[in-house]
Amino acid sequence: MTLQSIMDEVRNLPGTGEVIAVIDPATEEQITEFTDGGAKAVEEAVSRARESFEAGVWHGLPGSERAKILWRAADLIDEYATEIAQLDSINTGMPFVQAHSIVGTSAEFFRYYGGWCTKVNGIAHDVHMTGGITGAHSNMHGYTLKEPVGVVGLIFPWNGPIFNACAKLAPALAAGCSVIVKPAEETPLSALLLVKLLAQAGVPDGVVNLVNGYGHTAGAALSEHPDVDKIAFTGSTEVGKKIVQVASGNLKKVMLELGGKSPVLIYDDADLNTAILSAAMGIFVHSGQGCISGSRIFVQRGVYDQVVEGIAAIANSLKLGGPKDEGVHIGPLISQKQLTRVMGFVEEGKRDGVEVVAGGSRIDRPGYFVHPTVLTDVRPDMRLYQQEIFGPVVPIMPFDDDDQVVAMANDTTYGLAATAWTSDVGRAHRLAKRLDAGTVTLNCQMVFDHAMPFGGYKQSGWGYEHGREGIEGYMKTKSVYTQI
Structure with missing residues (x-):
């Protein structure tokens, strides 16, 4: 399976809707295209998934057999890395x-969720019930069963195609579900190869089904389909709200991993060299196109100028370029649409009196490149402060004490991640309790582990991925009582 063969196969995927161009964001050139599958492709995929689920070809296997297949899938992903x-x-x-x-x-x-295939069990409980229908005292035994939720639609974004696909597919398959995979229309390539590798690993036909198309066509049809039992979505809060609305038809379960406006707190007693580098790369890596990117930086006033200067220096030193360029630190934004959005925030800030300390402009070359941008004099009422930009743009604001910075950090509708840099261990753990975020990192940033649950507070999402919570999100619990 070569790069060209995958792009050719994407081009030849069946569909009935609009032809969608796939663009290389580093050159603005088309690399392939495909036809939007739309509602017809979704209907066929859901039908295949439902048939495979009802037949039990996957969830009917012993957990140890599913585990072996998932481990083979991991080995194949490594082989085709x-x-x-x-x-x-x-x-x-x-x-x-x-x-x-x-x-x-x-x-x-x-590999991680392959290990869970044999370890997700219910509980057993001796029930001592007084009353009941007969009014008699009864000794009963109770236990719970963990069962796959059923047919699941997995919708994932463009900013990390293979990561987001595996983060959803692995627990869903470990739980025994049959799935429909819908990648972002901008990034359909690796999903096709991944589905092929899963089949090669031994996942039965009909268990993993791929559909391609726009969010408002294929994604919407999948979200509202009455024979889909759950939707797991990663993307913007705006789209997440729409999914909740259309999913209400059959009250399907919904898991949402949404946007963020994650604060980074840097105190004057922090290891500033490490904090400055980490805070800079925490927003500039992948051109800021990460849901947990540290997109608001708060610095204690005594070291404010030093931190601003340090982050601006890093912003000015980073080399931007495409995959074929040498010595590149960060790449472009994903699309013209995203470029227009990011630069719209920056231009609005300039009109509102924000100071541009570094960047603030597009790079003069083909591709959707934006110079890493550092802003000061940003007020809490500005969109730059409140809304997710999803670009290499960061406002830096001063603070004086804990109460003030916690209030500033929590002043957002989001609650995905937060970071604090301080050598005061007690303060660090007190901040962890006070910051409204599903993930808090202390004297580190952008940290991840497969066994740690990941989810958001407020409008950053519903439910949790990764860890035990990740597989249980694709299961339902049945309580069973029996007379002894």
């Missing part, structure tokens, strides 16, 4: 080294 990384690199513009490292992390999802 170069091809997968090439696909995601050309499709997203990220440096190849970054894309390759993500593939290895993605494969581990299948």
Whole structure:
């Protein structure tokens, strides 16, 4: 399976809707195209998934057998790591080294959740009930069963195609579900190869089904389909709300991993060299296109100028370029649409009196490149402060004490991640309790582990991925009582 063969196969996928161009964001050139599958493709995929689920060809296997297949899938992902990384690199513009490292992390999802196939069990409980229908005292035994939720639609975004696909597919398959995979229309390439590798690993026909198309066509049809039992979505809060609305038809379960406006708190007693570098890369890596990117930085006033200067220096030193360029630190934004959005925030800030300390402009070359941008004099009422930009743009604000910075950090509708840099261990753990975020990192940033649950507070999402919570999100619990 070569790069070209995958792009050719994407081009030949059946569909009935609009022809969608796939663009290399580093060159603005078309690399392939495909036809939107739309509602027809969704209907066929859901039918295949339902048939496979009802037949029990996957969830009917012993957990140990499913585990072996998921481990084989992980081995195949490692075997094809170069091809997968090439696909995601050309499709997203990220440096190849970054894309390759993500593939290895993605494969581990299948090993981690393969281990859970034999370990998710219910509970047993002796029931001592007084009363009941007969009014008599009864000794009963109770136990619970963990069962797969059924047919699941997996909708994932363009900013980390293989990672987001594996983060959802591995627990859903470990739980015994049959799935429909819908990648973002901007990044369809690696999903096709992944589905092929799962089949090669031994996942039965009809258990994993791929559909391609726009969110408002294929994604909407999948979200509202009455024979889909659950939707798991990663993307914007705006789209997440729409999914909740259309999913209400059959009250399907919904898992949402949504946007963020994650605060980074830097105190004057922090290891500033480490904090400055981490805070800078925490927003500039992947051109800020990460849901947990530290997109608001708060610095204690005594070291404010030093931190601003340090982050601006890093912003000015980073080399931007495409996958084929040498020595590149970060790549482009994903699309013209995203470029227009990001620059719209920056231009609005300039009109509102924000000071541009670094960047603030598009790079003069083909591709959707934006210079890493550092802003000061940003007020809490500005969109720059409140809304997710999803670009390499960061406002830096001063603070004086704990109460003030916690109030500033929590002043957002989001609650995905937060970071605090301080040498005061007690203060760090007190902040962890006070910050409204599903993930808090202390004296570290952008940290991840397959066994740790990941989810958001407030409008950053519903439910949790990763860890035990990740597989239980694809299961339902049945309580059973029996007379002794």
